[in-house]
Amino acid sequence: xxxxxxxxxQSFGDSWNERMRLIRLRRKKEAFRFSDEFxxxxxxxxxxxxxxxxxxxxxxxxxxxxxxxxxPADMQNEMGLSVLAISGIITLASIFxxxxxxxLGYVNRDAKRRGMNSALWTWFVLxxxxxxxxxxxxxxxxLVREPLAYPCPRCSNPxxxxxNFCPNCKCDLYPSCPNCKREIAETDKFCPYCATELRxxxxxxxxxxx
Ligand SMILES: [Zn+2]
Ligand SMILES: [Zn+2]
Numbered sequence: 001x002x003x004x005x006x007x008x009x010q011s012f013g014d015s016w017n018e019r020m021r022l023i024r025l026r027r028k029k030e031a032f033r034f035s036d037e038f039x040x041x042x043x044x045x046x047x048x049x050x051x052x053x054x055x056x057x058x059x060x061x062x063x064x065x066x067x068x069x070x071x072p073a074d075m076q077n078e079m080g081l082s083v084l085a086i087s088g089i090i091t092l093a094s095i096f097x098x099x100x101x102x103x104l105g106y107v108n109r110d111a112k113r114r115g116m117n118s119a120l121w122t123w124f125v126l127x128x129x130x131x132x133x134x135x136x137x138x139x140x141x142x143l144v145r146e147p148l149a150y151p152c153p154r155c156s157n158p159x160x161x162x163x164n165f166c167p168n169c170k171c172d173l174y175p176s177c178p179n180c181k182r183e184i185a186e187t188d189k190f191c192p193y194c195a196t197e198l199r200x201x202x203x204x205x206x207x208x209x210x
Contacts, residue, residue, distance in 0.1 A: 019144075021174075021183065022161055026147035037106065040113070045105040049098040056094065060086040100129050107141055114146040115160075121145075153186055 063070050064082040071082040107125045111118035121141055128137025147161035157168035164174045175184050177191040177198065190197055 022147050029150045040109045041102055041105040053094045056090045060090050
């Protein structure tokens with residue numbers, strides 16, 4: 001009667017496999033370097049964190065200097081020490097505060113460059129931050145984020161992570177074993193699952209077109 005379509009379990013399995021494939025692809029193609037990741041956080045946000053920190057230190061220190069009553073009971077006559085103490089407390093608080101702000105800035109920019117809903121993900125990570133599980137939102141984000149576009153192995157044209165073929169040179173970006181149909185790497189000589197000999201990629205002659 002009904003059109004024979006994939007069952008719910010089947011299509012869930014398919015999307016799960018697709019997700020796993022994208023995660024493997026990301027691990028393979030994306031080298032994580034902290035300095036590179038840090039660079040995508042908007043500069044104004046970093047400057048803002050620094051300015052807020054300096055202002056907080058200035059306020060804290062001047063209170064300690066000019067309002068001796070505000071010093072802790074056992075440091076009433078210790079101006080230098082109380083300035084040092086308040087600076088330490090403010091620094092510690094700032095590390096957490098700025099860490100959260102920079103994290104959100106990172107998620108926002110990173111989601112955008114991966115073609116994800118950046119506003120949604122920024123809110124998600126933000127709303128999780130104050131909870132007892134705090135960083136879990138960030139962990140979830142890192143696990144499910146889309147892979148970045150990467151250069152085509154044959155023509156270096158940027159290709160999306162979900163592409164099966166390069167739109168520029170038709171290179172097979174998702175090579176599979178002709179025998180067992182499972183995913184293989186571009187460099188495999190034999191299928192790692194069924195040992196079928198794999199032909200060298202048809203486009204081996206990479207005579208660059210200037
Ligand atoms: Zn290509
Ligand atoms: Zn095979």
